[in-house]
Amino acid sequence: MSVAKSRWANDDPETEAIIAQRRREKEEKRRAKVEKQRQLEEASRVPAPTKSADTAQGVNGDVGPPKKRRRLSNDPDAPSAADEVLKSEEPKKQSSLLRFPVSEWGPCRHVDNFERLNHIEEGSYGWVSRAKDITTGEVVALKKLKIENSPDGFPVTGLREIQTLLEARHPNVVYLREVVMGNKMDDVYLVMDFLEHDLKTLLDEIREPFLPSEIKTLLLQVVGGLDFLHSQWIMHRDLKTSNLLVNNRGEVKIADFGMARYYGDPPPKLTQLVVTLWYRSPELLLGADKYGTEIDMWSVGCIFGELLTKEPLLQGKNEVDQVSKIFALTGPPNQQTWPGFRSLPNAKSLRLPPTSASPAGNPPLLPRSRFPYLTNAGLDLLSSLLALNPASRPTAQQCLAHPYFREDPRPKPKEMFPTFPSKAGMEKRRRHHTPEAPKRGQDAPELDFAGVFGGAPGGDSGEAGAGFTLRLG
Structure with missing residues (x-):
């Protein structure tokens, strides 16, 4: 293809070389712009599965252009870390939480939850009876602590008994199930396993x-x-x-x-x-x-x-x-x-x-x-x-x-x-x-x-x- 000669150009070869270099640079810029426009049109035709985290929402709710983001890989086609997380979570269903029973703070049960069957004995620090748990039907031993005439309020012997029994979980130590209360503050009962x-x-x-x-x-x-x-x-x-x-x-x-x-x-x-x-x-x-x-x-x-x-x-x-x-x-x-x-x-x-x-x-x-x-x-x-x-x-x-x-x-x-x-x-x-x-x-x-x-x-x-x-x- 013949290149038209400018009418203002002279026959100086150095000037003609400079003009030809500028034309080539201008042509390369035009081609790069056309290629970029083609890539943007192809990207707009592919529907995105989810809205990108990098899109910014304007004041009126309009979605603005995507923000620039630091690429985590030198490969331009490599997916981002956020895309990897989204892909890994897509096939999974929402998992349900496992709940385990744990001890919670709450009021003691009432002694009326137990049906007293017969009196067994009177000890130094309490009266022991045989009773049945109305809810479960289990037979237990019900020990009422002796609290009356205690100069310190709740007797230290009762506190020690409760504390040591809760700590002493052993097959050869009687098992304390719970502490229940009566209608008065001095009606305190220990519920323990019954042995014959x-x-x-x-x-x-x-x-x-x-x-x-x-x-x-x-x-x-x-x-x-x-x-x-x-x-x-x-x-x-x-x-x-x-x-x-x-x-x-x-x-x-x-x-x-x-x-x-x-x-x-x-x-x-x-x-x-x-x-x-x-x-x-x-x-x-x-x-x-x-x-x-x-x-x-x-x-x-x-x-x-x-x-x-x-x-x-x-x-x-x-x-x-x-x-x-x-x-x-x-x-x-x-x-x-x-x-x-x-x-x-x-x-x-x-x-x-x-x-x-x-x-x-x-x-x-x-x-x-x-x-x-x-x-x-x-x-x-x-x-x-x-x-x-x-x-x-x-x-x-x-x-x-x-x-x-x-x-x-x-x-x-x-x-x-x-x-x-x-x-x-x-x-x-x-x-x-x-x-x-x-x-x-x-x-x-x-x-x-x-x-x-x-x-x-x-x-x-x-x-x-x-x-x-x-x-x-």
Whole structure:
């Protein structure tokens, strides 16, 4: 194609080259503009699936031109991150939220939601009845806390019982379901699992003692529950056979946490007036105000002896008589068997008999004549649990690992445990000659143990001791 020559141009070749370069640049700009217009028309023909997030809406609702956006890839055809999210969500349906039941704050249920069937017993800190949940039809144990005449309003024993039961979730600890209220502020009830028996009633009703395999099954469960409590820094402080509940499936559960409390290391100064008298350790009787889980292990020893003989092992009439019976079983204390016992407040008045040959072993073994059918391993365990020196008693964990539980006969499986008619199902549980637990707020009395070995008044004469009354009916 021939290029027309400008009439103002001269024949200067340099001028003609400049004019030709300008024409080429102008032609390239025109072509670029046409190509851009073609691309915009093609883009307008493709319908967008959703409105772009980058379009701006004007004051009157008009959609303005798309705003410039930083491209996330060097590839001009690569989709943006927002497009990727939209594409990934297109085939998915809206997912439904999963809801899980959680505990919520709310008012307690009313006691009228339960139908009381019969009264079971009256304990130191409450009345226990058998009841049925009207909603579910389940049979439960309903314990009304004793609050009247409490100087502090709501009794601390009730608060401790609720707190420790909520923390002590274990197969061998009675399960607290909920707390319900009556019409008045002092009508507070604990709703717990119902068990058909307590161990004290079973021992009173059966004709023969439990078999050795059955004793091991019962004792392992008691110590297992106690080991869990001690691992949670909880002392029960009132272990006895009447506070051990048994169902018809051979399961044992520790109950009645009215005297339980948390402790620390080193143990704080505590009240010495704890534990029912027949199961109270010698250091408590001699006035110790700093103690630990060893007092629970002494009670386990008393329960062990009661399972063997079917009768409470140490049935003192008062504190002085109780100390007398303990020393008659274990022998009097000395610096070898119980170092430092003289520093206890009530031990200063204790007049020991003339020194004689101490039994072998530390702690010494209990008399074989008292437990003729117990194996050597069993006698060793019982003697260590009933050691006068608290430091010589095993922990619950050490007790569980004792050879007594691994020798023949082995513990009987719970599924093969015998069943018994339930006394709690139709009538009150009967308690014979059983002292009650100490009442909170009582001060420990001044005790004179001078006549423990000399037969002076105070040994067997009194019928009532501090913290309990002897119930004869």
